Amino acid sequence: MFPLKDAEMGAFTFFASALPHDVCGSNGLPLxxxxIKILGRFQILKTITHPRLCQYVDISRGKHERLVVVAEHCEHSLEDLLRERKPVSCSTVLCIAFEVLQGLQYMNKHGIVHRALSPHNILLDRKGHIKLAKFGLYHMTAHGDDVDFPIGYPSYLAPEVIAQGIFKTTDHMPSKKPLPSGPKSDVWSLGIILFELCVGRKLFQSLDISERLKFLLTLDCVDDTLIVLAEEHGCLDIIKEIFYDFHSYELMKDKVFSEVSPLYTPFTKPAGLFSSSLRCADLTLPEDISQLCKDINNDYLAERSIEEVYYLWCLAGGDLEKELVNKEIIRSKPPICTLPNFLFEDGESFGQGRDRSSLLDDTTVTLSLCQLRNRLKDVGGEAFYPLLEDDQSNLPHSNSNNELSAAATLPLIIREKDTEYQLNRIILFDRLLKAYPYKKNQIWKEARIDIPPLMRGLTWAALLGVEGAIHAKYDAIDKDTPIPTDRQIEVDIPRCHQYDELLSSPEGHAKFRRVLKAWVVSHPDLVYWQGLDSLCAPFLYLNFNNEALAYACMSAFIPKYLYNFFLKDNSHVIQEYLTVFSQMIAFHDPELSNHLNEIGFIPDLYAIPWFLPYVFPLHKIFHLWDTLLLGNSSFPFCIGVAILQQLRDRLLANGFNECILLFSDLPEIDIERCVRESINLFCWTPKSATYRQHAQPPKPTSDSSGVRSSAPYFSAECPDPPKTDLSRESILLNDLKSEVSPRISAEDLIDLCELTVTGHFKTPTKKTKSSKPKLLVVDIRNSEDFIRGHISGSINIPFSAAFTAEGELTQGPYTAMLQNFKGKVIVIVGHVAKHTAEFAAHLVKMKYPRICILDGGINKIKPTGLLTVPSPQI
Structure with a gap:
């Protein structure tokens, strides 16, 4: 995207053809x-950026098939030169011709034909340079198939275009379908326009429409007529070259432009974020960066991309339909005036004739930026050039800094609607992403606060660690050869988030197919399971014009959060996941866990879709995954528990049948609350409590000592830890299922006790006694073994005498201690795994939360040198 600079934003509207309501497609679904088709095709136009083309920005769909297109706009055009009714000099005509050809060549390179070239669609910016407008209308409407008006203007259409007439695909057999217009038709239109500039008047101005068409269809005399007139007006060389060299790229090399072409630097599109080209190859910095913010009259907003400006314009109250209504482009009619034409038996008709609004209104309305600029009037220049380092003491402060600080504490949905706040976040993320992967850690820290919606796609890619020349890798994958999975993909796509206009378009379906097929083909050891399409949807939506990035993000997401879920036989992976999830419910909410187990409402019946966290609408998935991508592979467990806790009261009050009905149509979930509670649950969950044998193996760290990283314990920043001698051991699935509470590793216990390991592991010290204990260790061995050596600060409750016959905890001096620690992490330590599991299960029955078991028992702690013995009595 180019900066807005001196350009403006404009909007124009038109109607798509209405389809019959009682007709279905070949797949049995409504047409x-x-x-929607136009909206899908439009998206690629946003990626076609060139100095000679008006940048497309957005398209919105209204009632009755109305579409509103937003694009870069300039107030002046070649039409203004023709109104002066004076011939334009040959040198000026040559420059205009060359600049138009630059735009046409770039369009043709991307498979786009203008077809609607006319003087009022060739705009002039404030420096007098050419900008081609409405060049995407022919492409987005499928060569005019999807609208009721012709694309192009009779006075400028090539003879062969007029000769074939107006057609629609549905009106012709495929074998008789005329070919769509090619680049030659645009060159013809350009020749007519240049001729008019040379003679200073419209060529067919004195003829009515029928006479114009008859004249253009007399192909034998058109060339001769134009040549004679061109010779009379001294522009023969230009016109001859235009009409005899029918390709823009050939014309630009012609000798007639030998003096003009050296004045222009060939356009090179800047390298993207994920590219093999150097992004900083042409980087230039001012000699004194501090001077960037000094000019109080500088228009900093104009330096931002037109996409950003439009996004902020909408946040500041911009309303496309209102702008068009104000200019009387959209006119509302009372219902009585919209009645169809009614024919009586005697042949007399009554009612409305053809609605002229279905035809194209060529008017482009300029969108005023006054409201946006007024909203941002207090934003200082430094906000547009934020420093990325910590030392910002010398940075001048904006008048609105206090307001921004206050906005940061507001709910996320309000922050996302705050114009000034979003401006600052967009600029900050834009700079950080341009420095990716160097600034990856800072991107992660800022994402913990929030992610601006406009920057979400690239930010997710950065959080997932996507790097390299992703386009070359994606292009190398065979996405065309038929494979057995094709049939299932075809069935799933029309059911995947089809409420969304973008994903439900034919373009969206085609991109879905390619990305999903690329993933299946490039992962031969895995298979396509139903649900992969829904997993792909958020990445495709955010990167609709970048399939390679959507594929790369999905390929990075699946091994991190769904490792081995797509094996041909994934039953062991699913069962382990369900068991760990069941233990998480018991760990965080024992009362709910007890109730669900009593009524037989096990996670197998409702939780499998939660492992692929896509069960929500896209707008909720975005907020959920903004946080999910900050955590490790255990975070989906916390999301699942948070969802259950929102439904807690209803679940506790109902039996099995009612719970089944409740989850058959999942009630509305407060996603912001879900995110908030998920983070809290994540921070209270020891890392090893969610250990899964079939999770992705941890990546090696730079620390070669065998000791885990010293990253904060309760933090989403911590990745899945590497395996050490104190890590959890794998156990059989049946053994795991027999345990109600999760196991934690010895290293987690040491971290929670705030102890450091001795001997072979680390140096022996204990952290400050003043810090609050995070957990209670309950040693269930007999008292003799406890006295021989135990973990400092633990209490002894022998298993043999801990519970009464009724399952109640035996009263003793430790009872009050247990009550005091209720709500904190309680770790059960013993010799025999069966005893520790039973003891933990008893506490869960008594509604003690955060109960877990030390994996490996006391024997895992003995080599560390952390066991102590009581001081001798004097």
């Missing part, structure tokens, strides 16, 4: 509205 896709033409407006």
């Amino acid at each position: 896709t509205p033409n407006s």
Whole structure:
């Protein structure tokens, strides 16, 4: 995207053709509205950026198949030169011709034909340079198939275009379908326009429409007529070259432009974020960066991309339909005036004739930026050039800094609607992403606060660690050869988030197919399971014009959060996941766990879709995954528990049948609350409590000592830890299922006790006694073994005498201690795994939360040198 600079934003509207309501497609589903088709095709136009083309920004769909297109706009055009009715000098005509050809060549390179070239669609910016407008209308409407008006203007259409007439695909057999217009038709239109500039008047101005068409269809005399007139006006060389060299790329090399072409630097599109090219190859910095913010009259907003400006314009109250209504482009009619034409038996008709609004209104309305600029009037220049380092003491402060600090504490949904706050976040993330992967850690820290919606796609890619030349890798994958999975993909796509206009478009379906097929083909050891399409949807939506990035993000997400879920036989992976999830419910909410187990409502019946966290609408998935991508592979467990806790009261009050009905149509979930509670649950969950044998193996760290990283314990920043001698051991699935509470590793216990390991592991010290204990260790061995050596600060409750016959905890001096620690982590330590599991299960029955078991028992702690013995009595 280019900066807005001196350009403006404009909007124009048109209607797509309406489809009959009682007709279905070959798949038995209702036909896709033409407006949806146009919306999908439009998206690629946003990626076609060139100094000679007006940048497309957005398209919105309204009622009755109305579409509103937003694009870069300039107030002046070649039409203004023709109104002066004076011939334009040959040197000026040559420059205009060359600049138009630059734009046409770039369009043709991307498979786009203008077809609607006319003087009022060739705009002039404030420096007098050419900008081609409405060049995407022919492409987005499928060569005019999806609208009721012709694309192009008779006075400028090539003779062969007029000769074939107006057609629609549905009106012709495939074998008789005329070919769409090619680049030659645009060159013809350009020749007519240049001729008019040379003679200073419209060529067919004195003829009515029928006479114009008859004249253009007399192909034998057109060339001769134009040549004679061109010779009379001294522009023969230009016109001859235009009409006899029919390709823009050939014309630009012609000798007629030998003096003009050296004045222009060839356009090179800047390298993208994930590219093999150097992004900083042409980087230039001012000699004194501090001077960037000094000019109080500088228009900093104009330095931002037109996409950003439009996004902020919408946040500041911009309303496309209101702008068009104010200019009387959209006119509302009372219902009585919209009645169809009614024919009586005697042949007399009554009612409305053809609605002229279905035809194209060529007017482009300029969108005023006054409201946006007024909203941002207190934003200082330094906000547009934020420093990325910590030392910002010398940075001048904006008048609105206090307001921004206050906005940061507001709910996320309000922050995302705050114009000034979003401006600052967008600029900050834009700079950080341009420095990726060097600034990856800072991107992660800022993402913990929030992610601006406009920057979400690239930010997710950075959080997932996507790097390298992803396009070359994606292009190398065979996405065309038929494979057995094709049939299932075809069935799933029309059911995946089809409420969304973008994903429900034919373009969206085609991109779905390619990305999903690329993943299946490039992962031969895995298979396509139902649900992969829904997993792909958020990445495709955010990177609709970048399939390679959508594929790369999905390929990075699946091994991190769904490792081995897509094996041909994934039953052991699913069962382990369900068991760990069941233990997480018991760990965080024992009362709910007890109730669900009593009524037989096990996670197998409702929780499997939660492992692929896509069960929500896209707008909720975005907020959920903004946080999910900050955590490790255990975070989905916390999301699942948070969802259950929102439904807690209803679940506790109901039996099995009612719970089944409740989850058959999942009630509305407060996603912001879910995210908040998920983070809290994540911070209270020891890392090893969610250990899974079938999770992705941890990546090696730079620390070669065998000791885990010293990253904060309760932090989403911690990745899945590497395996050490104190890590959890794998156990059989049946043994795991027999335990109600999760196991934790010895290293987690040491971290929670705030102890450091001795001997072979680390140096022996204990941290400050003043710090609050995070847990209670309950040693269930007999008192003799406890006295011989135990973990400092632990209490002894022998298993043999801990519970009464009724399952109640035996009263003793430790009872009050247990009550005091209720709500904190309680770790059960013993000799025999069966005893520790039973003891933990008893406490869960008594509604003690955060109960866990030390994996490996006391024997895992003995080599560390952390066991102590009581001081001798004097």
